[in-house]
Amino acid sequence: MTIRDRLLIFVGLGLAIAADLFLIWGPTLASVGLSTTDWDGISAINVVGAENYHDLAAEYPPFWSAVTNNLLWLAFLGLVATPLGLLFAVLLDRRLRFSRVYQSALYTPVVLSLAVVGFIAQLVYSSDYGVLNAVTGLTTDWLGDPSLNIWVVMVAAAWRHIGYVMIIYLAGLKAVDPSLKEAAAIDGANEAQAFFRVVFPTLRPINVIVLVITVIEALRAFDIVYAINKGRNGLELLSVLVTENIVGEASRIGFGSAIATVLLVISLGFIVTYLTQLFREPR
Template sequence: MPPTPGRRAGRRGPRRFTARDTAVLCALLGLPVLLDVAVVWGPTLASIALSFTSWDGIGDIEWVGTDNYADLFTSYPQFWPAVRHNLLWLAFLGLVAAPFGLLLAVLIDRGVRFSRFYQSTLYMPVVLSLAVVGFIAQLVFSRDQGALNAMLGNQGDPTDWLGDPDLNIWMVLLAAGWRHTGYVMILYLAGLKAVDATLKEAAAIDGANERQTFFRVVLPTLRPVNVVVGVITVIEALRAFDIVYAVNQGRNGLELLSVLVTDNIVGEAARIGFGSAVAVVLLTVSLGFVVTYLVQEIRGEKSR
């Protein structure tokens, strides 16, 4: 009996890729990989290699070993203040801005009036770059013509919010947190919309109040969102550059590691090797935070 079309189809082996299929796959996968290597990993590896050299960008490259790192940790006065400011930045975004974004998401998720207006208003700063946020901070916190001093009515003896090194870091953190809060709010709001309503109903039937339902039922289901928020917070805190450079070029109390990289690599006295060492330290700290956080989250996910 001749085989039916169904039987003939079942005997077919795996479909072989033609030369055209291979070319398309190489174009779709190979080009992004090459672009990633050229734009991200190439400069990263080059910075690691240059961090062990002394080079001004024009003359010969001289191998100096770990001298750049020794000078960075022992005799570069701006380094440790920059590290402290970056850690303060991370703590503020992670412990103040991110929880506040979660709180706003919970309040909006409850269906308050004008929720669409609140979402749009609170998310609006996210579409602004940190450089623009820095210019807005100058308009608000400027000593002579700032809106804050005008509201407080102290034009006779105005407070120098951005010039005082004991105050300016906190003012800039408020501006950066204003932007970060809206981003976190949208992420958590999307996660809250995806929570199964039957879980809340079951918790209510068991006698749990709203606070217990949120912390014991809703928040554990937001673990994937927590991972995203945690990684974004670390990245935003450690790569901060635009806003402090727009305020006072990252000086007088606003030193950050990213600013030190720029000052040494593209400054008047270019020290590409030394600036690369600062960049490697920033890369190591960033990877340390991100990898540790992801490993803990993955282990917690497997233990569930």
Template sequence: MALFSDRATRPDETTDHPGAPVRRRARRRRFTPRDVAVFALLLGIPIVLDVVLIWGPTAASAVLSFSRWDGVSDLVWNHGDNYRQIVQDYPPFWPAVWHNVIWLVFLGLVATPLGLFLAVLLDKGIRGTRFYQSAIYMPVVLSLAIVGFIAKLVYSRDYGALNGVLGLTQHPVDWLGDPSKNLWAVLVLVAWRHIGYVMILYLAGLKAVDPELKEAASIDGANEVQTFFRVTFPTLRPINIIVLVITVIEALRAFDLVFIINKGRNGLELLSVLVSANIVGEASRIGFGSALAVILTVISLGFVVTYLVQVFREEKR
């Protein structure tokens, strides 16, 4: 009889038949009103801020891009005339697109590999590695106003250090005023900052690589280069995604440095500068500037989403 059994069955336990092993039912955690309030607070505030500060203005820009409005007079809907005008009748647009493409390629193919190379080098634990890490990362924490001041000290036609080092004092080069040179001069400064950021990200990823994988590859006869490309680099896939997204965003939202140097003119036109010039410039054209902002957003999302979709497909396979 059940009353005289050796072990009474608890309410949260079940048996299929006498003598069968006892199985415990999974207990469901019951959240108290306090737990629900904490979850709602922790999740609700970031979501509200994200909607109000990010997605709200984005949706508003998308709507306003189909209008002609200066922020004061009555709003007039002009359908897609802003986009047509941007593509066909707005001379700075295509040079700005080309400059953003150059910016992206330079960061992706020059600055990012250099950051990865320095990370691999410093990961070996060379003497003074802490000092080198701090020195290389220092440009990242500098204010862009300071970076712009450094740019003028280095590149100035009259008193710049670069002309002095190259022996061009008799025939100085206007590095920031010449449209054929100023973009590349600025890209060197941008890469100077980007390299330190990429280096820190990859250093964090390299610290998480299992040393046993490298030892196994070494035992199999692989040299350092083969070990890196066949063992280490594939394990850095999450870091690669982060670096790619950051590089694309940095290239497409670039604004501060060129605006400090010459307000994004005379060879330094960028899409972000055109957006700012039309929305908050002397002749405020909020609808037209919003259309430029939508184009910039679509281009940014196009790069990021395409790459992420490919990565997720490979992971599923």
């Protein structure tokens, strides 16, 4: 490797690392620091230590509702939407007739933003003009009932997530060596056994990517609930509370940063735990 090649690598990596530190980790660490302060963005910064976290847990009822909804959102995407995406990928990998049409139809929601998905959800679930009530003859207030709205909104979010996961897994399945399936068939394994014992283990890197995407999608959810009712009346999420406290009418940057820090810890907890277990497994 020449000196010029080493210089190019050093500059390229240096710029990428600098951009990451400046745009990602810099604001992240600043937010963690601000979470220990009482600051409105204008007056002097007043350090209050862990007071914001105490107030979150003891004196801010929307916080626990938001934590519950975010974890429920994560469970729904991870246990329902992601397996469905994998199932569709497996079916499409079998080269069904019109598979291109099915693939396009399932992937189409991915190109829509969650805000647009939220608008579509209103057209479907609205108690006044919604398609669902018009077709079924019901008068249910799907979006206004706090016991129902979180579920129907998660279904709408999953509609988009399924297509995303499907494409990722489909790409991974296309890269699997066909000889592995043939060897499993020769050994007497049926299709299900061949998939779970031979094919699925080879998708380990894809599983990591899907896990990270699922956690991020679940914990950063904001657009869809904000488009429906600004994240209130049963649709409280941590991301909405962060926005309301930092850029709302009563700007409480320190308090909002504390909520953002909790969101960061939850997301890192899931990802680090999974990756630690993954890399400890014998290969």
